[in-house]
Amino acid sequence: MEKGLVLFPTVLLQLEKATEIQDSLKIKACLFSICTSLMVRGWESLSHRVTPKIRKVLENILLWPSVEDEISKVQHGCIDCLALMICAELQHLKSSKTSGGEKIRSTGKDTSGYSVLDYTIHCLIEDRSNCSSIPKLSTDILTCENPLPIPFRLCMANVIISACQKNPESSKKTFARKALPPLIHSLKFSTKFLNFVQVISVPEVRAACIQVLFSATYHLKSTLLPVSSDLLKLSLRFLEQGSEKEKLAGAKLMASLMASEDVILENISEGLLEARSVLSKASLSDPSRDVREVCAKLLACITPL
Structure with a gap:
């Protein structure tokens, strides 16, 4: 084992x-060491x-x-560290070509059979820690009965964005295949019953999920072709029925789709007529000035001269 990995237990200590004394300087030094190891050694470190x-x-x-500002900086470092764990995991999945690519070798008894990405998505989209679907959250203060703190869930959204x-x-492609379907499913309308089935009950968290999809659309580009129509439908639904944050996030998602490569635009072209109608209504009558202005700009982009 290389020297850097031999020192991993020391870094943990x-x-x-x-962490016990909230020494931000030492925490950042440890995070730097862990992140460097993940970037250099990848799966071996993970x-x-x-x-x-x-x-x-x-x-x-x-x-x-x-x-405090220092606490926020430390938390940003933790987010980047977790994101690099996801990157190492996905690169390992790609290189090893495991069967189905859904499960990976365990990195410890509390994560047996579950990936860092799966775990992070679970923390984001589940209103409560569901012990039947994933092992107990490794944070001791969270139980199956307690709702997950909203700021913690927003951090999980930022972890996924950073990994993206x-x-x-x-x-x-591996990231898109593993990360996007559960996020889309958690936000999706039920076409069978024409009701909005929300796995996520908190508007702020739903808005964060849409932000994740916006980031994915921007960074993953044509990789998102199979789900691009679903993404457009989600953006329209939230523009029609969401909170102000959800509407603005939905507008950003739509803008990112409209700025995508030609193959994406061709795939979502059938939904642009509905998009024009939704944007027109929102630009004229939405209670939020910001939403009205954004929708007016988007409408101008898809309205023929």
Whole structure:
């Protein structure tokens, strides 16, 4: 084992001690060491026996109230660290070509059979920690009966966005295949009953999920072709019925789709007539001035001269 990985337990020990006294400088130094190892050694670092314990510490830090600028900086470091874990995991899936690509070798008993990405998405889209669908959250203060804190879930959205930005070209298809379907499903309208089936009850979290989809549309480009029509439908539904944050996020998602490659535009072309109608109505009558202005600009982009 290389020297850097031999030192992983020492880094964990220092991280735990620094976390106990909220020593932001030492925490950032530990995070830098972990992130560097993940970038250089990838799966070898992720599969180390102490990595699940490192994840537990990172999650506990993300539960801290962001009352100080230094705390926010530390939490951003934790988000990037978790994102790099996802990148290492996806690159391993791509290179190893495991059967179905859905499960990976365990990195510890508390994550057996589940990937970092699956776990992160679960934390984002589930209003409560569901022990029947995934192992108990590694943060001790969360149980199956308790709702997950909204700021923590928003951090999970930022982890996925960061991973989307950091993923190399070779892993983009794997990321899209694993990350997008559960996010889309959690937000999707039920066409069978014509009712809005919301797995996620908190508007702020739904808006964060749409932001994740916006980031994916921007960074993954034509990789999103199979789900591009679903993304357009989601953006329209939230523009019609969402909160102000959801409407603005939906507008950003639509703008990103409209700025996509030709293959995406061709695939969503059938939905542009409905989009024009929704945007026209919102630009004239939405209570929010920001929403009206954004929709008016989008409408101008798809209205023939």
